[in-house]
Amino acid sequence: xxxxxxxxxxxxxxxxxxxxxxxxxxxxxxxxxxxxxxxxxxxxxxxxxxxxxxxxxxxxxxxxxxxxxxxxxxxxxxxxxxxxxxxxxxxxxxxxxxxxxxxxxxxxxxxxxxxxxxxxxxxxxxxxxxxxxxxxxxxxxxxxxxxxxxxxxxxxxxxxxxxxxxxxxxxxxxxxxxxxxxxxxxxxxxxxxxxxxxxxxxxxxxxxxxxxxxxxxxxxxxxxxxxxxxxxxxxxxxxxxxxxxxxxxxxxxxxxxxxxxxxxxxxxxxxxxxxxxxxxxxxxxxxxxxxxxxxxxxxxxxxxxxxxxxxxxxxxxxxxxxxxxxxxxxxxxxxxxxxxxxxxxxxxxxxxxxxxxxxxxxxxxxxxxxxxxxxxxxxxxxxxxxxxxxxxxxxxxxxxxxxxxxxxxxxxxxxxxxxxxxxxxxxxxxxxxxxxxxxxxxxxxxxxxxxxxxxxxxxxxxxxxxxxxxxxxxxxxxxxxxxxxxxxxxxxxx
RNA sequence: CGGGGCGUAGCGCAGCCUGGUAGCGCACCUGCUUUGGGAGCAGGAUGUCGGCGGUUCGAAUCCGUCCGCCCCGACCA
Numbered sequence: 289x290x291x292x293x294x295x296x297x298x299x300x301x302x303x304x305x306x307x308x309x310x311x312x313x314x315x316x317x318x319x320x321x322x323x324x325x326x327x328x329x330x331x332x333x334x335x336x337x338x339x340x341x342x343x344x345x346x347x348x349x350x351x352x353x354x355x356x357x358x359x360x361x362x363x364x365x366x367x368x369x370x371x372x373x374x375x376x377x378x379x380x381x382x383x384x385x386x387x388x389x390x391x392x393x394x395x396x397x398x399x400x401x402x403x404x405x406x407x408x409x410x411x412x413x414x415x416x417x418x419x420x421x422x423x424x425x426x427x428x429x430x431x432x433x434x435x436x437x438x439x440x441x442x443x444x445x446x447x448x449x450x451x452x453x454x455x456x457x458x459x460x461x462x463x464x465x466x467x468x469x470x471x472x473x474x475x476x477x478x479x480x481x482x483x484x485x486x487x488x489x490x491x492x493x494x495x496x497x498x499x500x501x502x503x504x505x506x507x508x509x510x511x512x513x514x515x516x517x518x519x520x521x522x523x524x525x526x527x528x529x530x531x532x533x534x535x536x537x538x539x540x541x542x543x544x545x546x547x548x549x550x551x552x553x554x555x556x557x558x559x560x561x562x563x564x565x566x567x568x569x570x571x572x573x574x575x576x577x578x579x580x581x582x583x584x585x586x587x588x589x590x591x592x593x594x595x596x597x598x599x600x601x602x603x604x605x606x607x608x609x610x611x612x613x614x615x616x617x618x619x620x621x622x623x624x625x626x627x628x629x630x631x632x633x634x635x636x637x638x639x640x641x642x643x644x645x646x647x648x649x650x651x652x653x654x655x656x657x658x659x660x661x662x663x664x665x666x667x668x669x670x671x672x673x674x675x676x677x678x679x680x681x682x683x684x685x686x687x688x689x690x691x692x693x694x695x696x697x698x699x700x701x702x703x704x705x706x707x708x709x710x711x712x713x714x715x716x717x718x719x720x721x722x723x724x725x726x727x728x729x730x731x732x733x734x735x736x737x738x739x740x741x742x743x744x745x746x747x748x749x750x751x752x753x754x755x756x757x758x759x760x761x762x763x764x765x766x767x768x769x770x771x772x773x774x775x776x777x778x779x780x781x782x
Numbered sequence: 783c784g785g786g787g788c789g790u791a792g793c794g795c796a797g798c799c800u801g802g803u804a805g806c807g808c809a810c811c812u813g814c815u816u817u818g819g820g821a822g823c824a825g826g827a828u829g830u831c832g833g834c835g836g837u838u839c840g841a842a843u844c845c846g847u848c849c850g851c852c853c854c855g856a857c858c859a
Contacts, residue, residue, distance in 0.1 A: 322851070448858060456858065529859060568859055599818055638819035656818055
C-alpha cells in the first residue's frame with residue numbers, strides 16, 4: 289500500500305498519526321484559542337449522524353429534548369460537595385458583561401469594563417446537573433409528575449490543561465440525559481437502560497466493541513452514587529471511556545430540594561440519573577478503525593458510503609461515463625446508499641482514489657469505458673483495496689450487501705484486536721509488563737482507594753471498568769496482596 | 783504549572799551561526815497536453831520574516847522583552 293502523503297505511520301508515532309489523520313482528512317482544525325477546535329463539515333457530518341441515530345434511540349426510550357442555559361450561577365456548583373470537588377478546577381468564570389476600549393502604549397485595546405462587574409459571577413457549564421435539577425425542583429410537586437425523562441444536546445466547557453482533537457478539548461459537544469424518578473429501583477433501571485443504548489450504538493453503529501460495567505469510586509462521576517460506562521480499546525493499546533451513565537441517587541435532589549409528595553402523602557427526595565456521550569466518539573471512531581492511509585469509516589455512520597469515480601480519456605467518454613455514473617448514483621440513493629459522484633475534471637482518477645481513501649469512504653466504484661463496455665462497475669473496498677466487479681443492473685443490491693459486510697468486518701477486526709491484547713495477570717511484575725504491552729488487563733484488586741492511587745502512580749494504569757458479568761474469583765490483590773474478591777479491568781487510558 | 787520544540791507566502795520548510803533588504807517544495811491562477819493509483823511543460827501571483835524595544839549606516843539574522851502554538855508530564859469525557 290502506498291502511504292498517504294503527510295500522514296505519520298502509526299508504527300512511527302501513534303499520537304502524530306492521529307493528529308495527522310484528523311487534520312488531513314478535514315475532520316477538524318485547530319482554532320486560534322488554545323485547546324479549542326473547529327469541527328469541519330466532514331467531521332460535523334459524522335457528529336450529525338451520531339446525533340440523528342442516538343436521538344432516535346432516546347425518543348424510543350421515552351425521552352424528550354429540552355435546552356438549558358450555558359451560564360450557571362456560581363453558587364449552584366457549590367451545593368453538592370463532591371460535584372464541586374470534581375469540577376471547580378476546570379470551570380470558566382464570567383466576571384464582567386462588557387468590554388471597554390482603552391489606550392495602552394499608544395494603541396487601542398479592550399479591557400473588561402470595571403463598572404460591569406457581576407455581583408454573582410456565572411460559570412460556563414462543565415455539565416448541567418445543577419441547573420437542571422434546580423429547574424426540576426420547580427416543576428415537580430407530586431409523584432404524578434414523575435418520571436421526568438429529558439435530554440439536551442449542548443456544548444460544555446471544561447478548562448483542561450492538556451487537550452487533543454476530539455478526545456479532550458476545552459469546549460466540546462455532547463448530549464446529557466437527565467431524569468428524575470420516584471424510586472431508586474426505577475432510577476437504577478434507567479441508568480442501565482441508557483448504558484445499553486450506548487453499548488448498542490457503539491457496537492452496532494460505530495463498530496466499536498466496548499466493555500460495559502461499573503466504575504470504581506475513584507473513577508466515578510463527581511456527585512454520583514455509581515457510574516457505569518462503556519469502555520473501548522484503541523489500536524495503540526490504550527483504553528478510551530466512550531460513554532457514561534450515572535446513578536445519582538438523591539445527592540442532587542437533596543442539594544436542590546427536588547422533592548415530591550408520594551401516594552402516601554409523604555414528601556420524598558427524587559432519584560436522579562444522568563448519562564452522556566460526546567464528540568469524543570469521533571476520536572474513538574478514528575482510533576478504532578483508521579489506518580496509515582487515513583480514515584476508515586463504518587458504513588452506518590459514514591456521510592458518504594459509496595463514491596463513484598468516473599474515468600474518461602476524451603470528451604465523448606467523459607459525457608458517457610458521467611451520464612452512467614449519475615444514473616447509477618440515482619439508483620443507489622433510491623436504495624438508501626449515501627452516494628457521491630466525483631465529477632471533477634481538474635484532478636485525475638488516482639488523485640481521487642487517494643483523497644476518498646483519506647476521507648474514509650467505505651466503497652469506491654470505478655466506472656470507465658472498459659467497465660461500461662461490459663455493463664459493469666468495479667467496487668473497491670477501503671479496507672484492503674480488494675476489487676469486486678459488479679453488474680451495473682444489480683449494483684445497488686450488491687452494494688448494500690458489501691456495506692453490511694464492511695460494517696461486520698470492521699467490528700470483527702476491532703474485537704479481535706481488543707481480545708488479542710487482553711491479558712490476565714497474577715502478580716505485580718506481570719501487571720507492569722502487561723501495562724507496557726497495552727490492552728485490557730484483568731487482575732485481582734482489593735478495591736481500596738489508596739491502592740488504586742498507588743497502582744496509577746506506579747504504572748500509569750487505572751481501573752477502567754468492573755464488568756457486569758465479573759464472577760467471584762478470590763485471591764490476593766495484584767498490588768497490595770490484601771484479599772480481593774474478584775478481578776477488575778485495568779489499562780492505560782486516554 | 784514544569785520540561786522540550788517551533789513561530790519566515792495558504793501549507794511544509796531553508797536562510798540566522800558569519801547582518802547587506804527574502805528563497806525552495808506543495809498548493810493556487812492562466813494556457814496547452816493529460817486522465818484505469820496522488821500528471822507534464824510553460825508562464826504568473828502571493829510576505830507588516832509572531833509583537834514591541836534595543837544595537838547598527840543597515841536586522842529575518844545580534845541582544846532584551848512579551849505573545850502564541852505544538853509535543854511530553856501532573857488533571858480529566
